[in-house]
Amino acid sequence: MLIPDSILAAIIAGTATLSASFVQLRSALLREAAAGRSTSASRRRHRLQLIILVAIIGAAGVCGFALSQWLTAGERAAQGVMQRELQARVAEISRTASQLELTRGSERADIESGVLRRIGSDGIVVMATVAPCRQPLAPASGAAAAPPAAPAADAAAAPTRACTEAEANPVTLCATIPGNASVTEVALFSRTADSEAPWSASRYLPGQPSGEARFAATYSESTPEAGTRQVCQGFAHWSADHARIVRMVVRYTLPT
Secondary structure (H helix, E strand, O other): OOOOHHHHHHHHHHHHHHHHHHHHHHHHHHHHHHHOOOOHHHHHHHHHHHHHHHHHHHHHHHHHHHHHHHHHHHHHHHHHHHHHHHHHHHHHHHHHHHHHHHHHHHHHHHHHHHHHHHHHHHOEEEEEEEOOOOEEOOOOOOOOOOOOOOOHHHHHOOOEEOOOHHHOEEEEEEEEEEOOOEEEEEEEEEEEOOOOOOHHHOEEOOOOEOOOEEEOOOOEEOOOEOOEEEEEEEEEEOOOOOOEEEEEEEEEEOOO
């Protein structure tokens, strides 16, 4: 453990004072011994000097101790002030870091909200291609059965019959939107796969037939989960002549 500079200085000063007092006392004793004066007056003077010496030593010790305590108290006070300033700086840095993190989080949330609002305004587009309906033509009753070793190509070229709406395989288009969004529009479009008509000319209403195809009368929404939900629209296609491309655009708004 290191001794503080203030206490070390007090010890040095006290030692120097004590050493000087002992030197002076020894010199006085030697002079008296050389002079041969051992009277009662000299003994009283000797005792008085001894008392003065003890008083000086005691006073030096007390003063040194008081000085060291004063200096140490000053150092402790200075250290306390520095410690409080350091704690205040650390607290200020922590507050600044927290505020910066909150600001960044708020800015990030604002940016994400702005992007979601723009997507909702432009609309989420979902598309799918539906193949033509293929139903094999059932053989007439009493017809001869096909030979067992018929080629695969002949089987592939087997005749087909037209499908009915009840036999069509439904297709479901789903768009994912934020869980707190409000749907403002579900636009539906349909055209043949080989058509070059613009989508604006191929829009249909829910439930409206579209060349052996039909959209469902209403769309459905799923329960919000993990901050999102789905908007789904059904579509049925039973044409055996051509494939169709279907398109759904979902637009929404977010609460302010």
